Amino acid sequence: MGDSDSEQERELEALLALSSRSRAKLDRLREVLTSTGPHGTGATPATVVYRENKLRLLRLLDESGRPRTGPPVLFVPAPVSRYFIIDLLPGRSFAGHVASAGFDVYIADFGTPTREDRFADLAYYVDGLVRRCVRTVSTLTREPRINIVGYCLGGTLSLLYSALYPETVRRLVLLTTTVDGDVQGGIAWVAHRMGLAGESYDEPRLVPASEVKSWFEMLSPGSNSVMGRVSDLWNRLDDSPDRLRDVRTMATWVDDVVPAPGRLLAELYHKFGPGKNALMAGTATVGDRVLDFSKVSMPVMTVSAEKDTIAPPEGVDAIRRIVPHAEVVRLPGGHVGIVAGRTAATLWKRTVDFLSSGGNEGAES
Secondary structure (H helix, E strand, O other): OHHHHHHHHHHHHHHHHHHHHHHHHHHHHHHHHHOOOOOOOOOOOEEEEEEEOOEEEEEEEOOOOOEOOOOEEEEEOOOOOOHHHHOOOOOOOHHHHHHHOOOEEEEEEOOOOOHHHOOOOHHHHHHHHHHHHHHHHHHHHOOOOEEEEEEOHHHHHHHHHHHHOHHHEEEEEEEOOOOOOOOOOHHHHHHHHOOOOOOOOOOOOEEOHHHHHHHHHHHOOOOOOHHHHHHHHHHOOOOOHHHHHHHHHHHHHHHOOOOEEHHHHHHHHHHHOOOOOHHHHOOOEEOOEEOOHHHOOOOEEEEEEOOOOOOOHHHHHHHHHOOOOOEEEEEOOOOOHHHHOOOOHHHHHHHHHHHHHOOOOOOOO
């Protein structure tokens, strides 16, 4: 009888200890979810040097609040996402790291499209916004050629721009930028397999942010849902406060998807999607201009991620078939992780080294 009572006491103590730990984790989860911080605002001090419609061109400032004077670098993020993934947190900022390496860094913040922007197409972004950002940077720095770093769809815009205006680009870095639309995987391929016709070019709509977000959720079910994110945080609650802050801020970016111009999506799908694949076929156009990728003669580095479900690495690495001299780099990690995750320092260093040296051996990495 005594042994049975002792066993019950030990079980009760174990349950009480488990309950106490769970309560502590719940309290910490609540603290993380309700914490304030630089979520969605960018981590590095910056000044706006150009505005057009929803676009803001940001110029990063040094510790004294002054612009830097090094070689200019323009970051072009995807226009369907918020820019701050490349300027996430102090100490976790890709753009901030490049700036601290001695470059004069600019970021194109495309802002949040509204209904009147539903007709915006590739020409509007490439021959319009990106071109005028480059002109502004060149005017401010008195440099006729600047470095461009494009991320995801921002890389597509940067590649198209560089084919149209190669004389203005000193070096080009493309991050997780799909070139071969026939490679299985990614948003366009999944939409194609599901039989979706895509958006209307002639009668476009402003595609709601919730719908854009659902496409990413479709590629990795559960990962982008609220419950999936809370579950991820719960499993990480024994991590350090700094790590939890990073996870929380990353989740904020994933949640903060913006609406998308329907005409842009229609053009991308019908030109570059599966079965069309105009980039690889050499028939890509911006407006009424046919692109000649042989003019992309500046040093080019393209980076893919091994576990990327948004831009499959094989579709990214295929740039060699249209830009043979491109340096192709594949890194471990996912679409977002290589840019702002715990191992992002590898990409940051490769980018700084490439921009600093100007070399382009074209060797597979």
